[in-house]
Amino acid sequence: MLTTDARQIRITEIVCDRLELEPEELAETDRFVEEHGADSLALIGVLAALEKEFKVTIDQSEMPRMAHLAGVREVLSETKGW
Amino acid sequence: MKITAWSALSPYGHTAADFTQGVRDRRPTAALVPEEEAQLGCLVPDFDPRVVLGKKGTRDMNRVTALAVTAVGSVLDDGTQTAAGTGPDTALVLGTTTGSVQSMTDFTRSSLTGDRPYDVEPGVIPNSVMNCAAAQCAIRHRLQGPNTTLAGGRAAALLGLLYARRLLRAGRARTVLCGAAEEYSHARTWLEARSRDDAPTLLGEGAAVLRLTPAELPTAAPPLARVLAVHTRHAPPGSDPADTIRDTVSAALGQARITASDVWSATGSGLDTAEDDALDALFPRQTRDRLPTLGPLVGDTGAAASALQLATVLAAGGQAPGGHAVITSTDGQGLVAAAVLRMERPH
Amino acid sequence: MPPNPEAPRPTPVPARGFRSAPAQGPRRVVITGLGPLSSIGTGTDAFTTGLRQGRSGVTPITAFDTTGFAHANACQVQDFDPAPLLHRLTPAHYGRAAQFSAAAARMAVADAGLTDADLASVRVQISVGTTDGESYDLDLITEAHLHGGLPAVTPQAARRVPAPLLGLAVARELGLADTEILTIGTACSAGNYSLGNGLDAIRHGDAEIALCGGADAFCRKTFAAFYRLGTIAPDCCRPFDTDRQGILTGEGAGMLLLESLDSALARGARIYAEILGYGLNCDAYHPVAPQEDSVARCLQLALDDAGLKPAEVDLISAHGTGTKANDVTESRAIRQVYGAAPPRTISLKSMLGHTMGAASALGAIACSLAITHGFIPPTINHRTTDPECAVDCVPNHAVPADLRIVQNNGLAFGGNNAAVVLGRYEGRREGGVL
Numbered sequence: 001m002l003t004t005d006a007r008q009i010r011i012t013e014i015v016c017d018r019l020e021l022e023p024e025e026l027a028e029t030d031r032f033v034e035e036h037g038a039d040s041l042a043l044i045g046v047l048a049a050l051e052k053e054f055k056v057t058i059d060q061s062e063m064p065r066m067a068h069l070a071g072v073r074e075v076l077s078e079t080k081g082w
Numbered sequence: 083m084k085i086t087a088w089s090a091l092s093p094y095g096h097t098a099a100d101f102t103q104g105v106r107d108r109r110p111t112a113a114l115v116p117e118e119e120a121q122l123g124c125l126v127p128d129f130d131p132r133v134v135l136g137k138k139g140t141r142d143m144n145r146v147t148a149l150a151v152t153a154v155g156s157v158l159d160d161g162t163q164t165a166a167g168t169g170p171d172t173a174l175v176l177g178t179t180t181g182s183v184q185s186m187t188d189f190t191r192s193s194l195t196g197d198r199p200y201d202v203e204p205g206v207i208p209n210s211v212m213n214c215a216a217a218q219c220a221i222r223h224r225l226q227g228p229n230t231t232l233a234g235g236r237a238a239a240l241l242g243l244l245y246a247r248r249l250l251r252a253g254r255a256r257t258v259l260c261g262a263a264e265e266y267s268h269a270r271t272w273l274e275a276r277s278r279d280d281a282p283t284l285l286g287e288g289a290a291v292l293r294l295t296p297a298e299l300p301t302a303a304p305p306l307a308r309v310l311a312v313h314t315r316h317a318p319p320g321s322d323p324a325d326t327i328r329d330t331v332s333a334a335l336g337q338a339r340i341t342a343s344d345v346w347s348a349t350g351s352g353l354d355t356a357e358d359d360a361l362d363a364l365f366p367r368q369t370r371d372r373l374p375t376l377g378p379l380v381g382d383t384g385a386a387a388s389a390l391q392l393a394t395v396l397a398a399g400g401q402a403p404g405g406h407a408v409i410t411s412t413d414g415q416g417l418v419a420a421a422v423l424r425m426e427r428p429h
Numbered sequence: 430m431p432p433n434p435e436a437p438r439p440t441p442v443p444a445r446g447f448r449s450a451p452a453q454g455p456r457r458v459v460i461t462g463l464g465p466l467s468s469i470g471t472g473t474d475a476f477t478t479g480l481r482q483g484r485s486g487v488t489p490i491t492a493f494d495t496t497g498f499a500h501a502n503a504c505q506v507q508d509f510d511p512a513p514l515l516h517r518l519t520p521a522h523y524g525r526a527a528q529f530s531a532a533a534a535r536m537a538v539a540d541a542g543l544t545d546a547d548l549a550s551v552r553v554q555i556s557v558g559t560t561d562g563e564s565y566d567l568d569l570i571t572e573a574h575l576h577g578g579l580p581a582v583t584p585q586a587a588r589r590v591p592a593p594l595l596g597l598a599v600a601r602e603l604g605l606a607d608t609e610i611l612t613i614g615t616a617c618s619a620g621n622y623s624l625g626n627g628l629d630a631i632r633h634g635d636a637e638i639a640l641c642g643g644a645d646a647f648c649r650k651t652f653a654a655f656y657r658l659g660t661i662a663p664d665c666c667r668p669f670d671t672d673r674q675g676i677l678t679g680e681g682a683g684m685l686l687l688e689s690l691d692s693a694l695a696r697g698a699r700i701y702a703e704i705l706g707y708g709l710n711c712d713a714y715h716p717v718a719p720q721e722d723s724v725a726r727c728l729q730l731a732l733d734d735a736g737l738k739p740a741e742v743d744l745i746s747a748h749g750t751g752t753k754a755n756d757v758t759e760s761r762a763i764r765q766v767y768g769a770a771p772p773r774t775i776s777l778k779s780m781l782g783h784t785m786g787a788a789s790a791l792g793a794i795a796c797s798l799a800i801t802h803g804f805i806p807p808t809i810n811h812r813t814t815d816p817e818c819a820v821d822c823v824p825n826h827a828v829p830a831d832l833r834i835v836q837n838n839g840l841a842f843g844g845n846n847a848a849v850v851l852g853r854y855e856g857r858r859e860g861g862v863l
Contacts, residue, residue: 212614217843233592
């Protein structure tokens, strides 16, 4: 298992990959949709990729909270098995 | 119905000029396929969707979609028409065989091999549906008219002409972008090989798109060619496909009100001996040889085949203004189509 | 920018092509044969009964191993046996979807009281719409390839894959030569795309008979995709309901036989309905998020083509997938066109599931039967209508109704919208609808 820091870096990488952004282009509380034009498929793509990478299950009802990186980290930290 | 612009991505290159040069030279394009073992294919050279279309919105785009989006973009950028070429009055009719069998099989495989059967990539879901390429063309080029995907195999672009004519005649669009796209892929290679009992087959890829407007609608630039007739028939199992090809061509000539002796060029797909034989029986050698038959040069380009055949005529328009060109297509399954074009002026 | 529905509409191009239309001008087109093949009934009688009774086609999935999915219901055509339905085709040579399309076309021809010889004497237009083509077969091939490599993929299995076979199978089953065969892959509105094509083909004299509709076979690929998107309902499909949780994927086929009114009258055919018009457009916005204004424009295009005002429409058969997003967007688009009190708006997907390319074709068949028999099929599984998509969806039980004009909607992946308008044939009117 990755260290906590490494996992946080990996989260950033996964989100940036799905949103077609470079890590330096995405601040912690930038809103994916409003500020970076992400669409619903990209958002589900983020969720799916995180599930696969970290072998967790994220309820889709959490998606509204996953509107920015900080929200993603928060939701992930609450999942079973994190 | 008249043709006012065209584009072609082919094994000869990314542009209509590349294509024109390639068919003029009748240059064969078979080459070893990168990352495949001793496999020959005819690929669009150096075609990387993320390079050609940029990184935004292309992360999950499959090859056939990128080919189609690029070909539609080229026909719109032709320079002979203003921005009025898009919007609700412009339809897209795009031919395919089965969409992307690579995207479809990859998707299913990920469901079968993932830890969970739904560990699939959401971003590629649209790729696994046949209308993905047409829809992306509409999104990227703001084509808000009818958006039709025709699964017509090799004859797709000729069937597309029939369908486009119907849209224009009924006033459902003022401009139709009509063409087809097919990608080379590993999955397509093995599926084709198995379906042909592993007989060696040279596969190619490409995309070509024509801009069509009604004959009576004035356009800024004179047309490159007119579509005088399109016809299609079916050879049911047990019938002689050569008869069907002859009947189809005769019907098309009749619609165009010309005879075989009026035809400057007559070409088939070059992928079907019955088709070659039928055309040889109908037209003299000189007529048959005026333009290259693409099959041996660029392989079986699937749905792109008849679109590239149409492009071959347009590329040669300057050689015989006022001349008539006959194009035929057969899909090996009994579907036969033919079109008669009259060339108007050099491109 | 969404398109502005107030914007001036394009001036129709005069109805002239390079092949002249019949001298009498555009012809009226009627539906005289129906071929439904569905999870709630196959054949006109069984399908009608299913619609009247509000039958549910839902069962646990048997088409593939569903291990790992938390819930796995769908609307499959159970115990489909192609042999008795097909006269010419060898079923093993065709994928499941092509078997469906050919069987449904065969039923439509029989229902119209026509023989193969009748069809062979005229030009026939065939259009089969589909979302997935032979993806069911391709899934099986993928699985075989995964476990056994290339030798595990038989040539016959590989030959069943090409999507154009959905149309070709119809021509071969009916033994047709003088025919135009289109397989239209415009996803979930492809059935309506096909009907529109058939309408134009007969209207303007390209064909005397049109066999149009759609077919799709239920497959893992599509189920897994919608499941991943979170749009598969755990139990059943509840369109327009506050508690709706999504679609159930389904399968089936619907083929309709169209001919000119003159032809139908001359041979004394039973006329189910007249096709009055259709509209097609594309959102050109997003692969999976429908746009209200663009959908509204499509519905309006169909009404304009039919020469009708919204107030003349008695019933809408909605796309009505039962997802949160679709039902809100579609009902808002309906209000945009029809005003605050739209006609009753039902979703057949509550019964049939989402049959993909067959959906709007089965919808058109249901509308034809509703017009003919004077009833409205219900939206089943309904408990509480969502105020966000407030329509009278005729909950749970069919009702008798005198239907003159019905609109049938199809929306698709890629923002491909298509709407068809059907009307009761009420005898020859002066001037006609066109």
